[in-house]
């Protein structure tokens with residue numbers, strides 16, 4: 276198999292493509308084009324080899340272009356391209372649902388498939404609302420998210436999400452949404468490895484929200500166990516169990532958005548297991564296929580699923596789904612990916628190298644403009660000081676310098692560099708990665 280396309284063709288007109296979450300004008304003046312990938316590396320159109328410090332976008336947990344996954348997708352495309360998703364099925368959809376639910380804790384036994392994290396979030400919110408309605412508690416319509424939460428870009432997701440730029444231009448969003456406070460406080464938590472000791476009490480804010488609205492109006496709380504897209508904010512010690520206890524007390528469903536934390540990022544199949552907390556619903560995407568074919572889904576506890584299994588048997592129990600729910604290519608990719616995770620023990624591996632990863636990340640403490648470093652699992656967030664009157668510009672410049680001058684690729688979110696490599700990263704590559712990130716930070720005064 277060819278590794279690096281040395282002379283990949285380059286488009287001569289970049290204008291038509293309106294790129295997502297991208298500074299289009301700046302990109303089109305100085306494009307960063309990627310033409311190939313293998314294991315820990317990307318290859319540019321001019322043949323340079325870049326270390327992937329972002330697992331694509333938190334998704335290629337098994338590394339890139341892994342042979343068994345490639346073969347499974349190729350085989351599936353030749354065998355069954357598509358099967359109707361409503362009222363028909365294909366065997367791999369059932370097999371993958373069983374495999375995913377077997378990885379999830381407790382009685383999280385049922386899987387609803389969709390195609391992205393955003394769809395997974397909107398699906399979970401709809402299931403939560405409908406669950407209360409079918410049980411005769413239709414007044415429970417409020418959804419509670421969290422400041423600095425990212426739950427994708429559907430109207431449900433941006434409503435419960437807590438990023439102002441993702442919300443402010445899009446109207447009134449969903450009605451009846453409230454937010455818990457973010458769990459990050461630099462004064463209390465700076466340079467923490469793993470879960471910060473300070474912050475469990477912030478879960479008690481849910482009591483305040485309940486007192487304000489009454490529990491009988493609240494359907495669900497949705498949080499990321501580790502907020503990724505707003506800069507790697509691990510849950511404080513004890514925070515998630517406390518949230519679970521308050522939800523139990525008031526009959527509120529707890530949704531963990533594990534689109535990033537699922538499939539090994541924090542050293543476990545799901546972060547729920549790391550934290551010993553069983554949510555009612557888990558959303559997932561990204562790592563389920565190691566980023567190869569779009570897929571997302573919601574894992575649901577048995578009592579939630581059972582609540583819907585009533586009424587005439589010829590009628591759909593949930594009026595929701597997508598043409599491409601459980602697409603055959605995604606299912607084939609998912610099964611091959613889960614096999615690879617198991618064969619190479621990648622979740623356990625992530626857990627084993629977490630300390631080494633955290634130490635290497637913390638070695639950047641003291642570099643110019645580094646305000647904080649946070650680590651959890653195989654993930655680090657490095658906050659840089661903003662340049663005067665130009666918030667986000669330094670991290671953006673770091674991302675550019677990394678790509679052009681230091682042969683490394685990572686995501687910058689706001690003023691944070693997010694380092695989230697594939698879980699196959701070797702110990703020497705961890706050192707190499709943070710060495711390069713250090714050089715990049717020095718290069719953006």
Ligand SMILES: Cc1ncc(COP(=O)(O)O)c(C=O)c1O
Pocket residue numbers: 390391392393394396425426427428499503504532533534535560561
């Ligand atoms: C926690 C979380 N939820 C949802 C999403 C949205 O996923 P997608 O971009 O696949 O729609 C993301 C994406 O990064 C995410 O991090």
